[in-house]
Amino acid sequence: MTKDDVADALNEIGTLLELKGENAFRTNAYHNAARLLQSLPGDLNQMVAEGKLEEVRGIGDALAEKITTLVTTGKLPYLEELRASVPEGLVQMLRLPGLGPKKVKALHTNLQIDTIEKLKAACEAGEVAKQKGFGAKTQQKILDGLAFIDKVGHRVRIDLALPLGLALLEQVRAFPGVIRSELCGSLRRRKETTGDIDILVSSASPQPIMDAFVKITEVVQVIAQGPTKSSVLAAMHVRGEKATLQADLRVVTDDQFPFALHYFTGSKEHNIRMRQRAIDRGLTLNEYALANETRSVPCKDEADIFAALGLPYIEPELREDTGEIEAGEQKTLPALVKDSDIRGVFHNHTTASDGTASLEQMALATKALGLEYFGVGDHSQSLTIARGLPPGAVRKQWAEIDRVNAKLSGVRIIKGSEVDILEDGSLDYDDELLAGFDYVVASVHSLFAMPEAEMTARVCKALAHPAVTMLGHATGRLLLKREGYKINLEEVLKAAAKHGKMIEINAQPSRLDLDWRYVKRAKAMGIPIVINPDAHSPGELGLYTFGVQVARRGWLTKDDVFNTRSLPDVMKELNRRKQKTPA
DNA sequence: GCCGTTTTCGGCCCGACTGTTTTCAGTCG
Numbered sequence: 075m076t077k078d079d080v081a082d083a084l085n086e087i088g089t090l091l092e093l094k095g096e097n098a099f100r101t102n103a104y105h106n107a108a109r110l111l112q113s114l115p116g117d118l119n120q121m122v123a124e125g126k127l128e129e130v131r132g133i134g135d136a137l138a139e140k141i142t143t144l145v146t147t148g149k150l151p152y153l154e155e156l157r158a159s160v161p162e163g164l165v166q167m168l169r170l171p172g173l174g175p176k177k178v179k180a181l182h183t184n185l186q187i188d189t190i191e192k193l194k195a196a197c198e199a200g201e202v203a204k205q206k207g208f209g210a211k212t213q214q215k216i217l218d219g220l221a222f223i224d225k226v227g228h229r230v231r232i233d234l235a236l237p238l239g240l241a242l243l244e245q246v247r248a249f250p251g252v253i254r255s256e257l258c259g260s261l262r263r264r265k266e267t268t269g270d271i272d273i274l275v276s277s278a279s280p281q282p283i284m285d286a287f288v289k290i291t292e293v294v295q296v297i298a299q300g301p302t303k304s305s306v307l308a309a310m311h312v313r314g315e316k317a318t319l320q321a322d323l324r325v326v327t328d329d330q331f332p333f334a335l336h337y338f339t340g341s342k343e344h345n346i347r348m349r350q351r352a353i354d355r356g357l358t359l360n361e362y363a364l365a366n367e368t369r370s371v372p373c374k375d376e377a378d379i380f381a382a383l384g385l386p387y388i389e390p391e392l393r394e395d396t397g398e399i400e401a402g403e404q405k406t407l408p409a410l411v412k413d414s415d416i417r418g419v420f421h422n423h424t425t426a427s428d429g430t431a432s433l434e435q436m437a438l439a440t441k442a443l444g445l446e447y448f449g450v451g452d453h454s455q456s457l458t459i460a461r462g463l464p465p466g467a468v469r470k471q472w473a474e475i476d477r478v479n480a481k482l483s484g485v486r487i488i489k490g491s492e493v494d495i496l497e498d499g500s501l502d503y504d505d506e507l508l509a510g511f512d513y514v515v516a517s518v519h520s521l522f523a524m525p526e527a528e529m530t531a532r533v534c535k536a537l538a539h540p541a542v543t544m545l546g547h548a549t550g551r552l553l554l555k556r557e558g559y560k561i562n563l564e565e566v567l568k569a570a571a572k573h574g575k576m577i578e579i580n581a582q583p584s585r586l587d588l589d590w591r592y593v594k595r596a597k598a599m600g601i602p603i604v605i606n607p608d609a610h611s612p613g614e615l616g617l618y619t620f621g622v623q624v625a626r627r628g629w630l631t632k633d634d635v636f637n638t639r640s641l642p643d644v645m646k647e648l649n650r651r652k653q654k655t656p657a
Numbered sequence: 658g659c660c661g662t663t664t665t666c667g668g669c670c671c672g673a674c675t676g677t678t679t680t681c682a683g684t685c686g
Contacts, residue, residue, distance in 0.1 A: 091658090097658080107658085209676060
């Protein structure tokens with residue numbers, strides 16, 4: 075058993091104990107131990123063998139014994155007994171916003187609800203609202219949550235899906251007889267979430283490839299296995315989280331490969347347009363060929379297919395039928411921004427607020443990524459939960475930045491802050507303090523339930539403030555978990571354009587906010603975009619690449635993205651903006 | 658569950674918000 079498997083088991087115990095109404099300190103000890111294990115360096119088997127587990131702060135006798143049993147036998151009777159005593163449906167109910175262990179337990183005890191289906195029926199019958207501690211609003215919130223899950227289905231965030239897809243692809247590529255192979259589908263188009271992994275292979279002998287595919291270590295279940303297509307369920311741990319997805323493998327001949335690659339990359343809407351173009355030229359386009367009864371157009375790659383239909387190559391990220399065909403015809407397709415264009419990052423956190431690494435550690439990690447500048451953006455004073463900085467701490471940090479900047483070479487720390495937008499749209503620091511920052515990210519972190527008009531006015535007012543440089547995570551959404559707050563983004567973009575403000579693409583894979591559709595809109599309005607990792611640890615700095623993917627889906631070129639500029643350029647522009655700020 | 662210069666029991670876990678209440682339990686970050 076790996077560290078991650080053991081951590082999964084411990085987390086499961088913690089959750090099941092919560093549902094049984096156990097003491098929160100006890101359940102937390104399990105979750106805590108799971109987290110400890112995942113960040114533990116070295117080999118777990120070896121630690122167990124050497125009896126070193128108890129030395130870890132947070133793991134005592136009881137946890138050490140359970141971990142030892144899991145590692146040595148691969149199972150744990152205690153966990154199995156727990157599972158048998160708690161219906162599986164209760165664990166699923168926990169995923170609904172507004173439902174925690176206490177409420178789930180109450181629903182189970184009082185209404186015998188132990189499945190999502192029974193929960194839905196009870197809400198629709200109005201039974202839940204009658205329960206003590208529940209009410210009409212809670213009941214509606216559950217129904218909204220159920221509808222949301224229904225809509226989202228079993229999709230997985232790209233930061234989890236892509237590593238799993240690439241791990242499978244890498245192994246498939248090593249199979250004997252594989253000529254070409256690629257990821258297709260929404261993963262290749264770098265959509266923010268993925269429903270399944272599509273892998274395409276060209277080969278003259280499909281059968282051995284099918285046989286080998288279902289035996290890959292990440293495969294947990296074989297759903298179907300035919301001569302040229304197989305479907306499996308694959309799972310992998312990525313940075314402590316488990317990704318499980320259906321993965322389909324298709325094998326075609328190498329002549330068919332470009333057509334199949336285009337077809338399975340989609341999107342469906344893009345494909346429809348392309349097939350129509352083929353028909354207009356007296357041809358049919360499908361996953362095997364571009365042809366009619368009398369002739370077949372040979373294509374060695376996708377570019378040949380586009381060329382045969384009178385178009386330049388269209389990048390997968392653009393294939394959504396949102397104007398890419400027309401732009402191709404007019405030769406106005408953008409040269410999309412690339413990872414290597416990024417020269418620095420803004421909006422990051424250090425131990426001064428809720429980050430895990432010091433200013434200097436973060437700056438060094440930025441340099442190690444080959445970047446030139448690290449914009450610090452710790453939280454402002456109102457966000458006490460994230461240890462937001464009071465003014466005194468801000469001034470202390472500025473002195474620290476000057477000290478570290480004097481010491482380091484090859485990377486520069488830029489003074490910034492992620493300042494809360496307060497309820498009335500004012501900022502969380504006074505103007506004098508704000509004027510001392512090189513840049514300010516303004517973000518909403520409170521009162522998410524505000525009516526749309528109020529929230530829009532609140533954010534637009536903040537954007538009018540001279541000290542604000544850019545807007546942080548524009549909607550506050552958490553992908554597959556929580557919809558963003560209600561806000562009129564069109565109005566927000568107008569305000570940003572009017573006041574000359576930038577908007578960030580928050581590159582945290584759970585956010586990817588501003589959404590790519592609005593990124594495209596922002597570009598059309600001339601609003602500069604900044605790709606920010608919102609890193610809370612050195613390891614998160616590299617997440618900016620997920621923001622680059624959003625930028626590409628939003629048609630952005632290098633020139634559209636502020637942090638593709640060099641350090642001198644960036645400082646010049648930030649200073650120019652500050653000159654406009656009345657002190 | 659873990660932990661101990663407060664050491665074998667009692668504290669650990671903070672604060673805002675929501676929806677339910679009429680003073681607060683539960684959820685969430």
